[in-house]
Amino acid sequence: MQENNGHHLVSLRKHTTDDLAFMQALYASTREAELAMTNFTRQEKEAFIQQQFNAQYQHYLHHYNSDKFDIIEFDGQAIGRLFVDHWDREIRIVDITLTPDYQNKGIGSYLFKQLFEQAKAGNKAVTIHVEHNNPAKNLYQRLGFELKTQTNEIYLLMQWTP
Template sequence: MPPPFLAGVELTGNLALRPALEEDEAFIQLLYSLSRDDLRLMPGDSHFVESLIAMQYRAQRQSYSASYPRAYHLIVEKQGQQIGRILVDFSQDRMHLIDINLMPEARGQGSGTAAIKALQGAAAKAGSRLTLSTYHSNPGAKRLYLTLGFKVEQSDELTEKMAWPSL
């Protein structure tokens, strides 16, 4: 069953969003690990690098939990198979996309676009804005967000804050 803010919002491409369960933890950890090829490029012992990735994962979870204690943890499924996860915080005045991550083989297939469009639909239905941040080092994500109608509202050395609809 989807979270209440997604009730009645259509998803395309045989996709579903559902709340993450305890049994999804191994998948979520694997998904994070697969997104950290940057750390695997470091010289050194592979066991050390894998332990560093695991430590980074735990730090990210703690940071998200502290910053967004009421965030929804969602699993993205395609035809019943886990392909990604989304963290989204929903308050009265805005919905904030904290993080979205898809399995490498699911990227570039339209699943991320469909999931973000579903969040846009939920935000529009609630009369809220959908906000997010993206790193300057991820131009592909920025391109996707701009294509989906997001506008850059603020920029710093590392990130750009974007919103839909923009003010």
């Protein structure tokens, strides 16, 4: 998948073990605000991030088909990850994360719209989990996702249907 966004190219490529350090740093960027509120030392924060990233990554590999676990690139530079699993009746977005410098630039919306086209072609829904207080929830709602289910007031399963 490639898009000439102005003069810039957004593309996906299958992740490899060579991407693990990038993905861990990307994961760390999503936890910075939370960890800033702790009294952890730098080493404790790094150990916590490594443990949490490894647990999440292993969970994804164990519970989802990783054939569509991709690195998002912008002009050939890794800027995020898009992990997707295709099921009989839905396309599950397992994870989408962009580095802070590339958030709010339309890249996520572009990638979602590509998935919506795939969903329309296969007559499938697109689903994604999001925490109730995650600002990305607003983007998902703007794109047409609606609440499907809620787990213990924290996790929402949102669904887009063609």
